[in-house]
Amino acid sequence: MPKMLVPLAEGFEEIEAITIIDVCRRGGIDVTVAGVTEMTIKGGQGIEVAADCLLDSLDIDNFDMITLPGGLAGTLVLSESENVQSILKQMKEQGKYIGAICAAPLALHTADVLNEEFTCYPSIENQIRIDGYHHDQSTIIDGKVMTSQGVGTAIDFALKIVRELQGESSFKELKESILA
């Protein structure tokens, strides 16, 4: 069972985070929700979600993927957290999958782990780079780095993570069962 880490920081975008966790668990991925600094984390729309554990309690070698939800305030914490930035670099070096949606590709850029081709929430590319940015695709997969645009593309993004980690038949079956 592939293992995915989803770090949550105050101000995370709730639909993006929950969609990634829920769809990937439905797709047979073992998802760990880790609080960056606290065990209960408030999202950008005021919804409090409980983490499974704190980020610094984890052995990162156990994970096959890390995926960052968006939300601008949450993304800034992920960009400024030494722990998150160090985990991103470590997972990139180990050839693990890395994902980010909405504003969060900025946190990948800060860690210098983005590949050439990417997408993000429109206008965030101005803080990353125009080169390699795609405004017209919901989700971009470049090697093992997956990026997506925002709330409206979260299900597409999560389903494509399932396709990468679990294969085409899991993807198709799940897509149909959630009416996506």
Added chain:
Amino acid sequence: MPKMLVPLAEGFEEIEAITIIDVCRRGGIDVTVAGVTEMTIKGGQGIEVAADCLLDSLDIDNFDMITLPGGLAGTLVLSESENVQSILKQMKEQGKYIGAICAAPLALHTADVLNEEFTCYPSIENQIRIDGYHHDQSTIIDGKVMTSQGVGTAIDFALKIVRELQGESSFKELKESILA
């Protein structure tokens, strides 16, 4: 500011609940998340969400709409809860809006507050009635009762709630900003 009540019971579908709360708050609706029996509620995919209050602490006269997330286990609690069933009947009598997605239209049926035309997660209609069931539309609005199909239609459903309560321009602006 219109007020909407979202009751959460253990086993609720997380994407549906969070999408309704998040999108409607973005759309300027004052959403209260109420635990049916507890202040921290675990969804069907194991994600724990904090309620704003307990359901029995509320004055129902203050609300313009009640919306039920799906998830089969959560729906059974909503169908069996005397408090939830009584609130549904009270809001129907008062001409308030009532919404439900996925399995949750079954809880509306139990309270006898569904209107003629409805939709739900495919196969749940067998526990409601075939008459008036639409399998080919994401969201059905019949009078003040709104129903929708499931995870993949949750954003459409939430946006249509915003359109009903806040009008066309709020709907369009929000739809564009979340890339839906």
